[in-house]
Amino acid sequence: xxxxxxxxxxxxxxxxxxxxxxxxxxxxxxxxxxxxxxxxxxxxxxxxxxxxxxxxxxxxxxxxxxxxxxxxxxxxxxxxxxxxxxxxxxxxxxxxxxxxxxxxxxxxxxxxxxxxxxxxxxxxxxxxxxxxxxxxxxxxxxxxxxxxxxxxxxxxxxxxxxxxxxxxxxxxxxxxxxxxxxxxxxxxxxxxxxxxxxxxxxxxxxxx
Amino acid sequence: xxxxxxxxxxxxxxxxxxxxxxxxxxxxxxxxxxxxxxxxxxxxxxxxxxxxxxxxxxxxxxxxxxxxxxxxxxxxxxxxxxxxxxxxxxxxxxxxxxxxxxxxxxxxxxxxxxxxxxxxxxxxxxxxxxxxxxxxxxxxxxxxxxxxxxxxxxxxxxxxxxxxxxxxxxxxxxxxxxxxxxxxxxxxxxxxxxxxxxxxxxxxxxxxxxxxxxxxxxxxxxxxxxxxxxxxxxxxxxxxxxxxxxxxxxxxxxxxxxxxxxxxxxxxxxxxxxxxxxxxxxxxxxxxxxxxxxxxxxxxxxxxxxxxxxxxxxxxxxxxxxxxxxxxxxxxxxxxxxxxxxxxxxxxxxxxxxxxxxxxxx
Numbered sequence: 001x002x003x004x005x006x007x008x009x010x011x012x013x014x015x016x017x018x019x020x021x022x023x024x025x026x027x028x029x030x031x032x033x034x035x036x037x038x039x040x041x042x043x044x045x046x047x048x049x050x051x052x053x054x055x056x057x058x059x060x061x062x063x064x065x066x067x068x069x070x071x072x073x074x075x076x077x078x079x080x081x082x083x084x085x086x087x088x089x090x091x092x093x094x095x096x097x098x099x100x101x102x103x104x105x106x107x108x109x110x111x112x113x114x115x116x117x118x119x120x121x122x123x124x125x126x127x128x129x130x131x132x133x134x135x136x137x138x139x140x141x142x143x144x145x146x147x148x149x150x151x152x153x154x155x156x157x158x159x160x161x162x163x164x165x166x167x168x169x170x171x172x173x174x175x176x177x178x179x180x181x182x183x184x185x186x187x188x189x190x191x192x193x194x195x196x197x198x199x200x201x202x203x204x205x206x207x208x
Numbered sequence: 209x210x211x212x213x214x215x216x217x218x219x220x221x222x223x224x225x226x227x228x229x230x231x232x233x234x235x236x237x238x239x240x241x242x243x244x245x246x247x248x249x250x251x252x253x254x255x256x257x258x259x260x261x262x263x264x265x266x267x268x269x270x271x272x273x274x275x276x277x278x279x280x281x282x283x284x285x286x287x288x289x290x291x292x293x294x295x296x297x298x299x300x301x302x303x304x305x306x307x308x309x310x311x312x313x314x315x316x317x318x319x320x321x322x323x324x325x326x327x328x329x330x331x332x333x334x335x336x337x338x339x340x341x342x343x344x345x346x347x348x349x350x351x352x353x354x355x356x357x358x359x360x361x362x363x364x365x366x367x368x369x370x371x372x373x374x375x376x377x378x379x380x381x382x383x384x385x386x387x388x389x390x391x392x393x394x395x396x397x398x399x400x401x402x403x404x405x406x407x408x409x410x411x412x413x414x415x416x417x418x419x420x421x422x423x424x425x426x427x428x429x430x431x432x433x434x435x436x437x438x439x440x441x442x443x444x445x446x447x448x449x450x451x452x453x454x455x456x457x458x459x460x461x462x463x464x465x466x467x468x469x470x471x472x473x474x475x476x477x478x479x480x481x482x483x484x485x486x487x488x489x490x491x492x493x494x495x496x497x498x499x500x501x502x503x504x505x506x507x508x509x510x511x512x513x514x515x516x517x518x519x520x521x522x523x524x525x526x527x528x529x530x531x532x533x534x535x536x537x538x539x540x541x542x543x544x545x546x547x548x549x550x551x552x553x554x555x556x557x558x559x560x561x562x563x564x565x566x567x568x569x570x
Contacts, residue, residue, distance in 0.1 A: 005534065012533040016258040024263070 302368030380459025397554030
């Protein structure tokens with residue numbers, strides 16, 4: 001019995017001399033997994049049009065009913081999305097959301113996915129209802145910012161490179177994306193945008 | 209000048225020391241023990257963390273060193289929730305005894321050798337000068353005193369378990385009294401061998417008898433028996449059945465909160481210190497250094513304290529290390545180990561030691 005005890009002690013002593021594996025969050029951050037289900041992202045097509053066509057299937061699929069979609073007709077001369085309708089308002093109550101991903105599954109246009117962002121705590125309840133302004137992908141789009149050499153404006157280009165260097169935390173990355181959003185206004189203190197984000201027409205949005 | 213010192217030391221003489229000396233010693237012991245208990249929780253958490261590949265407390269103060277202070281503040285300010293069906297008096301006596309008995313037991317533990325202020329040590333006395341003992345009360349049966357007072361701690365566990373009027377507390381209290389009484393025997397028997405060799409129950413004399421060889425070399429079995437039984441005495445894993453949080457919620461202190469709960473913890477950690485101190489004094493040569501040392505002046509005394517504390521810390525580390533290595537014993541096996549293994553081995557050790565001492569004497 002004593003030999004077994006000695007073996008056990010030797011093992012724990014060896015473990016004690018190893019480096020701890022603790023990640024000192026929030027100072028230290030690891031990149032999230034590729035399929036991490038964090039806060040949602042509303043995507044755009046490469047030409048800047050929003051993928052969301054305001055069909056509300058996500059709201060229907062949501063088991064906790066945390067999604068509100070207020071859809072409106074597209075102006076054919078200056079459409080927001082390629083479909084007939086688009087989401088004029090898109091709000092998600094993050095206090096209710098269970099991050100199941102059913103909204104992404106239900107979406108016919110892959111407009112909504114769950115992203116890497118997970119630090120969603122807030123001191124104010126109102127701020128936990130996120131609006132379209134916060135959810136919508138920035139334009140120049142996140143996808144383009146991801147490709148540093150795609151040649152879409154010097155500022156975005158530089159920012160994009162920094163974003164995707166290894167070791168950049170998702171939060172830092174998201175804050176940088178927020179800075180890139182010149183077209184969508186920051187929400188006011190109650191989390192409601194002062195106006196619906198400016199619509200970019202396909203012609204105007206085509207930088208290449 | 210030195211004569212004046214002695215005069216101050218002798219004012220209001222109670223036993224060997226003056227009242228001033230006793231008061232100063234008492235305050236130092238009390239503060240040191242409370243601090244030690246607080247920082248043992250920190251050490252325990254750090255050791256546990258490293259064994260589990262974690263970092264441990266590192267947010268409060270540099271390296272998390274202020275964590276014990278934060279914990280103490282938290283304990284003091286918490287609500288004193290108590291069950292309504294409790295026995296009001298005994299419910300208070302339990303934690304008071306847990307902390308009190310543990311601190312009281314430390315009074316007779318010498319942390320360094322006799323120091324003669326303004327004189328030299330001759331044998332176990334002084335020729336002139338003031339004899340300064342590095343313990344709070346100097347009794348010539350200090351080992352017996354410490355064992356007697358620590359066994360008072362059983363009452364704290366049982367009273368705490370009984371008075372709370374809760375089944376988990378009661379089960380924990382019953383278990384702990386059965387366990388502590390069983391292992392008390394093993395502890396005592398393991399120490400008898402060393403007492404035979406030293407020919408005294410005075411911890412100072414036991415240490416001085418080890419100047420040739422530490423008793424751990426002469427009594428390796430007894431040391432092993434003592435240390436095992438001591439783990440059970442302090443309710444430490446692998447013998448923490450009175451608490452056994454997976455079975456009994458928290459055992460005898462289930463219904464305690466706030467600083468009353470804190471007192472049980474204080475008692476437990478001070479008991480660890482006491483158990484390790486006795487192991488150090490009886491088996492590891494107490495304050496005796498591995499190197500030649502300067503006896504009989506203040507520096508020599510302080511060096512002795514350092515050696516003593518070093519050995520005690522090493523043993524405390526071993527206790528924590530064991531805790532995070534071994535799983536908990538089953539209750540019947542615990543009793544079997546105590547009565548059928550440790551106790552007979554202790555008796556054998558006494559007989560063999562006694563026989564050898566008798567043969568060598570004749």
